[in-house]
Structures are given as C-alpha cells and as structure tokens.
Amino acid sequence: MSEEQSLSEVLRVRRDKLKKLQEMGRDPFKVEKYERTAFSTEIINKFEEFEGKEVQIAGRIMAKRTMGKASFIDILDKDGRIQSYVRKDAIGEEEYEIFSTYDIGDIVGVRGKVFKTKKEEISIRAEEVKLLTKSLQILPEKWHGLKDQDLRYRQRYVDLIVNPEVKETFIKRNKIMKAVREFLDNKGYLEVETPILNTIAGGASARPFVTHHNTLDIDMYMRIANELYLKRLIVGGFDGVYEMGRMFRNEGMSIKHNPEYTAMEVYVAYQDYEFMMELTESLVAYCAEKALGTTVVNYQGIELDFKPPWRRVSMHDLVEEKTNIDFYSIETDEEARKLAKDKLHLEVEDYMTRGHLVSLAFEEFCEKDLIQPTFVLHHPVEVSPLAKRNPENPLITNRFEAFANTWEIANAFSELNDPIDQKGRFEAQLKQREAGDDEAHMMDEDFVNALEVGLPPTGGLGIGIDRMIMLLTDSSSIRDVILFPTMKPIDK
Numbered sequence: 001m002s003e004e005q006s007l008s009e010v011l012r013v014r015r016d017k018l019k020k021l022q023e024m025g026r027d028p029f030k031v032e033k034y035e036r037t038a039f040s041t042e043i044i045n046k047f048e049e050f051e052g053k054e055v056q057i058a059g060r061i062m063a064k065r066t067m068g069k070a071s072f073i074d075i076l077d078k079d080g081r082i083q084s085y086v087r088k089d090a091i092g093e094e095e096y097e098i099f100s101t102y103d104i105g106d107i108v109g110v111r112g113k114v115f116k117t118k119k120e121e122i123s124i125r126a127e128e129v130k131l132l133t134k135s136l137q138i139l140p141e142k143w144h145g146l147k148d149q150d151l152r153y154r155q156r157y158v159d160l161i162v163n164p165e166v167k168e169t170f171i172k173r174n175k176i177m178k179a180v181r182e183f184l185d186n187k188g189y190l191e192v193e194t195p196i197l198n199t200i201a202g203g204a205s206a207r208p209f210v211t212h213h214n215t216l217d218i219d220m221y222m223r224i225a226n227e228l229y230l231k232r233l234i235v236g237g238f239d240g241v242y243e244m245g246r247m248f249r250n251e252g253m254s255i256k257h258n259p260e261y262t263a264m265e266v267y268v269a270y271q272d273y274e275f276m277m278e279l280t281e282s283l284v285a286y287c288a289e290k291a292l293g294t295t296v297v298n299y300q301g302i303e304l305d306f307k308p309p310w311r312r313v314s315m316h317d318l319v320e321e322k323t324n325i326d327f328y329s330i331e332t333d334e335e336a337r338k339l340a341k342d343k344l345h346l347e348v349e350d351y352m353t354r355g356h357l358v359s360l361a362f363e364e365f366c367e368k369d370l371i372q373p374t375f376v377l378h379h380p381v382e383v384s385p386l387a388k389r390n391p392e393n394p395l396i397t398n399r400f401e402a403f404a405n406t407w408e409i410a411n412a413f414s415e416l417n418d419p420i421d422q423k424g425r426f427e428a429q430l431k432q433r434e435a436g437d438d439e440a441h442m443m444d445e446d447f448v449n450a451l452e453v454g455l456p457p458t459g460g461l462g463i464g465i466d467r468m469i470m471l472l473t474d475s476s477s478i479r480d481v482i483l484f485p486t487m488k489p490i491d492k
Helices: 001-025 039-043 091-097 148-153 158-160 164-187 226-234 273-292 313-325 333-342 354-369 421-433 446-452 465-472
Strands: 054-067 072-075 080-087 107-114 120-133 210-213 220-221 238-250 260-269 294-300 303-304 311-314 376-379 392-399 399-404 408-414 458-464
Touching: 001 311, 039 054, 039 080, 039 120, 054 080, 054 294, 054 313, 072 210, 080 107, 091 120, 107 164, 107 333, 148 158, 148 311, 158 164, 158 313, 164 238, 164 273, 164 465, 226 238, 226 260, 226 458, 260 465, 273 376, 273 399, 273 408, 273 458, 273 465, 294 465, 311 313, 313 354, 313 376, 408 465, 421 446, 458 465
Parallel strands: 080 120, 311 376
Antiparallel strands: 054 072, 054 107, 072 080, 107 120, 210 220, 238 260, 260 458, 294 303, 376 399, 399 408, 408 458
C-alpha cells in the first residue's frame, strides 16, 4: 500500500469513528461549551496549590500511550502541555472503551485530581474524559514532520499546534506592538485611523494594488502609506498623531517583503528629523526591552545593539567613500549617467539625475555594510518628494532612513510644508511616471490644498513593524512573523 493510500485509509477510519459516535448519540460537534477551571502551565507552576484538588482542563491530544487498562495522554492547551492518566476503573468500562477510540489531534475535556506520577511528572488523574471535537485530519508531524516550510505558512493553524515556538513568536509580536502604542501614547500622541481605500496612491514611491468601486464606478487603490492623511490631521490642529496598520504594495516578494505588511507612521508638529531620530532609536530600544528585557539582540548569529545613540552618516558620504565618486561635483546629469554606467556598471534609466544616481549607488554598494543600527541622512530631493530641503544644500533633504542588519527599518524626515515646492515635486514625479517609473508619486491636489491652509513645521516617521519584529524575534523571513502571509494558490 502506498503512503497516499495509507493516509486515505487513516482518514476514512477517523470518519467511521465519528459516525459511530453520532449513532450512539455522542456527536462531539453538538457540544457547545466546556467549563475550564485551570490551565496546564498554571497547574505545573503552582503544583503545591493544586495537588489533590479537582480541576477541569481542555485541549488537544498530542500523544497517547495505552497500557492495557490504563493510558497516558498529553494535552495541549493555550499555555502548554500536561499529562493525564486515564484508568478504566476510574472512568468506567464503557467510557474507557469509547476513550480508546480517541485519536491524536482530538480535542477533549478532562476532569480529575492533580497528582505526581512515580516518575515525578505532574499529571491529572482523570475521572471523566469528554470528546469535544473530533479531528478528521492527521497532525502533519505524523506523516512528514512538517518539514515543508511552504505548508507551514499555508496551514498556520497546524504549524501553531505542532511547533510551540511559533506561538511564542506571535506572543512576542503582540508585546512589541503593544509597546509601540504604549511608547507613543505616553508621549501624548493620538492614535487614529485613516482610509485603506484611496482614489490616489500617495505617501510613498511604490506600485499600488488597484480595485474598483462599483457604485461610484471609479478605480481605487489600496493604500501604500498613510502619510498624507496623517499630515492633514496636523494641519487640522493635532500636535501628534500616529497609526499602525496594514499597507499594501504590489511589488516583489522576498524574505523581507510581503505584499501586505504592518507599518506605523507618526507625525509631530513643531519638530524636525533630528527629533524623529531620537524618537526612533528610543522607540526601538523600548520595544526590545519590553519584549526581550535587553537592547542587545542576537539575530541569526549577529549581535545587534539597539541602545541609543545610533550611528549617523550621510548618504552622499557613504557613496563617495565606496565609489570614489562625488556625483554632486559632476556638472551634468548626462555625464553622471555615463560615469555610473561605465565605471559602476549600474543599470541607469534615461530620466535619472545625479540625485537618483546617488540613491542607486547607495542601494548597490552601501546598504550591505549597514549591520549595526545606523541612521543614513540627507537623501537626494529627487527620491524624497515629501521631505523638506536642507537649507544649506537644496539638492538634498532633511531625511533619514534607519538601517539594521542591512535592512531599512524606518524612514523619516522634516516634512515638506511649502505648498508651491510640493506641487512642483508632484509635477516632477508625474514626468517620471510618464518616462516609465510606475512607482513615482501621483498628484494629490487636495493635499496641496491642505498645505496651502498651513502645515506647521513637522517631523514624520514610518517604521516597518514586521522587519523590526523579525530582528527582535530572530526570525529569518517576514513570513515567520505574519500569521497568514501571502501565498500563491497551490493550483498555480
């Protein structure tokens, strides 16, 4: 018999067992509730309090060992595992016969007294075992060890059952997200909600998902950022606002990119990018302390220290150091493009200016060396359509990106609040779109109008929450920190 035939036979047997139970009037799917009085870890950690006392627990059978008239089962509940000792003379012959048909994966309720076995294992001496749900599938560890990473992401519900460390990752994720909110709330910033469906994909340079609203008969975009709405709220008079939620970008996938991901953006009136740098390093350090109890993180064998202050360095200086080229000293964009092609062997588009080339060279030659937490400052105007120009050098902006383990984890700047300059940059972005850059920014006339009403000097920050969680939980892929990551359908 092949493995597939054997598997099919086991599944058929489980369904036959269910049918027999239903014929006996013991359909587990008609059970609506079960009163629990204790949980596994609580019983184990406080054994002295629970010893000899009756408890009711419920969970999934993860192991079963039968020895004639008695059996041991391991039950997995929300906290962990605990053993139950089930004897025929304790629960009755008829009940024991029914219990003997229960399978690994079934969900049961157990009532009994807490005790220690001869081997000193804390257990529950069952007086009643009730089937609450019949599992009609086999837990994967029984037939392929759940080695298939793709299947682990597709069937996260199974992954959580058979790999307890996965649940720990998402418990830490929850702690980190709570810490972000706690940190910002303590600063007095207001958490808000802004639209996910937009008529303009704004606030970032990215390719959006497009959908259609039938009643209005218009195309709409899933948000790529919430920046422009949050800045409208600063115009409206709030001094500090933030939002943490899903963003959507119709772009490539990798170990650090998922089409939908969680980002947090915060905007603070009367502050600048220097203030946002301090806010960023303090926030990440706070989250590390809350989740791990330390700012020193071991990520895939690399020790990262998020304790402030972090290193600060300009993008232009990094590029010049790596390439020996000062792009801003070159007289024309055409000459710069030729040099970038011939000397640096970069893939250069016709629309690219010296600012674009600085950004391109940085990505190609510099990012890979940014291991310890680092702020990279002063991005070119051409790739920063929403950032304020540096007053001493109008070719660059008062912007930074935060890097750790070579990844960008945050992006921030002194927000551009000059409506005339902003409209001009949107128009430049439109020309880039016409030249083939489908990630260039769209024109947002209403946002320009908001700036004309008046945006105070403002600092803004966006943090990629998933990447930060990856670093703080030692997770090698973004899919390891998203409960249900985007996956191609199996039939594709």
